[in-house]
Amino acid sequence: MSVVLELKTSEKRVTEDELRPVIAKAGLELSEPLLENLSTLISSLDKAIASLPDDKSVWPRPNLTKYPRTDIHIPEDNELGAWATKVTVKCTSPISDLLKGRTVALKDNIALAGVRCTNGTAMVDWTPEIDATIVTRTLDAGAIIIGKAACENACLEGLSGTSVTGQVHNPYAKGYSTGGSSSGSGRLVATGSVDLAFGGDQGGSIRIPASSCGIVGLKPTWGLVPYTGILSLDATIDHAGPMARNVKDCATLLEAVAGPDGWDDRQPSIGLEGDKLKFVNPVETVLAKETSKMLEGIKIGVLAEGFEVPGQDPNVVESVQSAIDRFKSLGATVAPVSVPLHKDAPLLWTCALPLSGGRQSLLGDLDGRKQFYFTDRADLVGPKLTQRQFDTLGPGASNQYLGYLWIQEKYGAKVHGKAMNLLKAAGDVYDKALKEFDVLVMPTLPYPPPKLPEPDSDEGPLKFLARTTGLIANTCPFNNSGHPALSLPVGFVPAREDPSLKLPTAMQIVGRKFADADCLKVAAAWEKAFDWKKL
Incomplete structure (x- = not known):
């Protein structure tokens, strides 16, 4: 690494005594x-760090006027756990009427300036100072944001029983899961x-609650x-996407927010143009004349493997x-069609x-990404919890x-690298199958929504997580591969705990990358053609 600032031993910022424990901890x-x-060279680095201007001057802050x-x-009645925070946000001069008057909820891991963002956990107390790009685009399309929807703890659950704001109950049966981690959004x-x-x-955190709640949810192309x-x-599996009661609304919300924003390096230029899909308008696609x-x-x-979980x-x-x-x-x-590697992907x-x-x-x-960094939130978390x-x-x-601690200590970077290399091969076989077919279909989830634990239950993580064993077998493969995947409700099935209770189930439709409109x-x-509630 080259040196960019003048080195003066007399102005040394980092002494040998300060470096010694760092070096010893590294085993050197x-x-x-x-x-x-x-120590002189590290002093130059430390001086460079101290000279950095405040990054907040370049943050994409919203125009609050x-x-x-x-x-x-924070609502007293959070609708059986669904709301984290209520707020009303409108744009005074929308760019379009695409979402005029439509009410929208944001998953509580999405930044909305001035409104707390829990990420489903009490780990940090944080209020963002920016709006997410999808927030601005939604408001510019005429929508009204009316709150932050509860999400599961650190967004790492498929069962809706861990949010800091409380359990989120299934809209068809209190005491059953809405799915997670976008649990409040689903309900x-x-x-x-x-x-x-x-x-x-x-x-699967869009598609799991979509299936569990009987709505449409699209994980767009990465x-x-x-x-x-x-x-x-x-960042290699992060997706944000629309959830709605019908396909047209899902397509409309996608159209409002799709396209590169100049910040996010998850967004390749191929297949995208401006703020719209390059080759097809998704709303026009779903409004095709009924025949x-x-x-x-x-x-x-x-x-085939999607039915062998x-x-x-x-x-x-059967459904x-x-x-x-x-x-x-x-x-x-x-x-x-058979894709044997589908079974290995989870x-x-x-x-x-x-x-x-x-x-x-x-x-x-x-580190290592070209994107917006929440440096204010990072200050609230150290190098370890x-x-x-x-x-x-x-x-x-x-x-x-x-x-994370175990792999870091026991294996280092090798396990992650090995898995990522193998996942590339798994993604390639979906591409091969999609050369023959326009879309692939399978169940979204392997079973209906499970029952939630009793409130304030002190059961351990093993029992809790056992409720959702295999839940993401058909969803997580397409996070790694990046293909668009949509969950569509197709009927009701008996709950496993009570056969007299009927809960939603869904079909997953997977398409070629950037062919979300096909899904x-x-x-x-x-x-x-069909009313899923009557099947």
Whole structure:
């Protein structure tokens, strides 16, 4: 590393005595002459750090006159856990009427300046000073943001029982999960409390609550929707996307926010142009004229391995298979396809996540990325969690942190690198299958929403996490591969704990990268032809 500031031994900022414990902790031994030289060089680095201007001068701060926010409060009635914070935000001069008057909830890991952002945990007390890009774009399209939806603890749960604001109950059965981690978003959309919501998805956190609550949820192509101003889990699998009661609304919200913003390096230029999808308008796609053969010429591949998840509920299999068969009446060609590596993808996701996810999600260490950094929040978390911070974590988050510490100590970077290399191969086989088919279909989740633990239960993380074993088998592979994946409700199935209780289930539709509109088109055609609540 070259030196950019003048070196003066007499102005040394870092002494040999200050460096010695750092070097010893690293297991190194240095001669005194070498230590003297390096202390001078490190002094130059320290001087450079001290000379940095305040980065807040370049933050994308919102114009609070154009985007005023009022009535910020924590509601006494949080609708069975769904709301974290209420607020009203409107744009005084919207750019378009695309979302005019539509009410929107934000997952509580999305920055909204002046409104607390819990990320589902009490680990830090933090109020952002910026708006996420998707917030600004939503307001510019005429929408009204009316609050922050509860999310699970550190966004690391698929069961809606860990948010710092309380359990979030399924809209069809109190005491059952809405799915996570975008738990509040799922419930609020399903109950009609909001028209639209944003979720975040790193392993299925949009699609799990969408399936559990009987709504439409799209994990867009990786990089299509800017992630700027949203707390990260792992930048290689971070996605933000729309949740709505129907496909048209889902497409409309996607259209409002898609496109590069100049901050987020998750967003490649290929396939994107300006603020719109390059090749197709998603709303026009789903508004195609209804005909008896709406999907004529479309090839749908039924992913065999998606129906072979251990512990999969046969009622889910039957419901989704029946829904898939209905595509034939819409003119589509439906045929089986096998992707054997699909079964390995969840294992690879599990091994790839702890090292990078522990640093990025829990410690706020996103080094190596070109993106916006929440340096104010990073100040609230050290290079390691304190006992108090660790004690605030839910089962999934504490498991994540211990996994991070273990891999860091036992294996180093090798495990992460190995898993990532193997995941590239897994992603390639989906691309190969999608050369033959326009979309792939399978169940979103292997079983219906589980029952929540009793409130204030002190059960350990092992029992808690056992409730969702295999939950993300069909969802997490497409976080790593980056393909768009949409969850569409297709019927009700009996709850495992009470067969007399019926809960939603869903079909997942996966498309080619940046062909999100194909997923929306196929889903819209099915939705127009069939009423999932009557099947």
